[in-house]
Amino acid sequence: MAVAACTAAAVAHQQPVFRTSTQFVTVDVVVTGKNDAPVTDLKPEDFEITENGKPQKISEFSYVSIPVAHRAIDVDAPPQPPSDVATNGESAKASRAVVILVDDASLSAKLFCETCVDVMFALKQA
Numbered sequence: 001m002a003v004a005a006c007t008a009a010a011v012a013h014q015q016p017v018f019r020t021s022t023q024f025v026t027v028d029v030v031v032t033g034k035n036d037a038p039v040t041d042l043k044p045e046d047f048e049i050t051e052n053g054k055p056q057k058i059s060e061f062s063y064v065s066i067p068v069a070h071r072a073i074d075v076d077a078p079p080q081p082p083s084d085v086a087t088n089g090e091s092a093k094a095s096r097a098v099v100i101l102v103d104d105a106s107l108s109a110k111l112f113c114e115t116c117v118d119v120m121f122a123l124k125q126a
Contacts, residue, residue, distance in 0.1 A: 102115055
């Protein structure tokens with residue numbers, strides 16, 4: 001049944017519409033002064049965030065200090081387990097990964113199938 005819906009969606013193909021929105025964007029900054037010393041007493045009003053030339057509200061602001069780690073090495077500790085990250089080969093120097101996520105929690109089976117067909121059609125056109 002799902003295959004039939006996908007096939008019907010492919011036949012009645014329409015131009016895909018992608019809607020996006022962003023409610024919260026995190027911006028990390030590092031501010032240094034003389035001799036590259038961090039400036040620690042800044043406030044939100046010391047910054048201006050713009051998007052397309054339009055000022056944006058800074059809704060959260062905090063100073064984060066990550067101290068230099070000075071820790072003793074335990075020579076008697078057991079060795080770390082082997083890494084579970086592997087590769088099938090060396091990736092190209094100019095490669096990139098593209099992730100397309102379709103949230104099916106709010107889509108009907110038919111709309112999900114149509115969305116997948118639209119995405120695949122758009123990728124073939126690229």
